[in-house]
Amino acid sequence: MTERKPPGVSFESWVDKQIREAEARGEFAELPGAGKPLPDGGATSYDELWWIKQKMAREGLSVLPPTLALRKEAEDALAAAQKAPSEGAVRRIVTEINVKIRDMMFKPPPGPPLGLKPYDVDEVVREWREARAGRAGQVE
DSSP, X not given: OOOOOOTTSOHHHHHHHHHHHHHHTTXXXXXXXXXXOOOOOOSSOOOTTHHHHHHHHHHTOOOXXXXXXXXXXXXXXXXXXXXXXSHHHHHHHHHHHHHHHHHHHHSOOSSSOOOOOOOOHHHHHHHHXXXXXXXXXXXX
């Protein structure tokens, strides 16, 4: 346990003494990364949130503005609709994403504009049918 700073000793010289004594005991000798350069932080200007961004990258997290997150979700929904096993599943997927799109259209959150309108369910079903018919004609 580290001893308490004695009264009358400046904090800086007390810390220096603690470091010097720890070095003499060899407590810094086998630290991981010893003798290696610090990781490159990029040639960008200082970012106060660098540690949060690194933590999020390590954890595989990302945070998008709500409109951009919904755009991505809408793309994924259309892709899922094209791979759906039945027409009913296509209609359910497109209807669910349309509800979210309408909600955001009428209650816009802060951030960039959504730039989406609800999908035509029948049009997506038609495209699904055409793609499915094209796959049925392929020989595997």
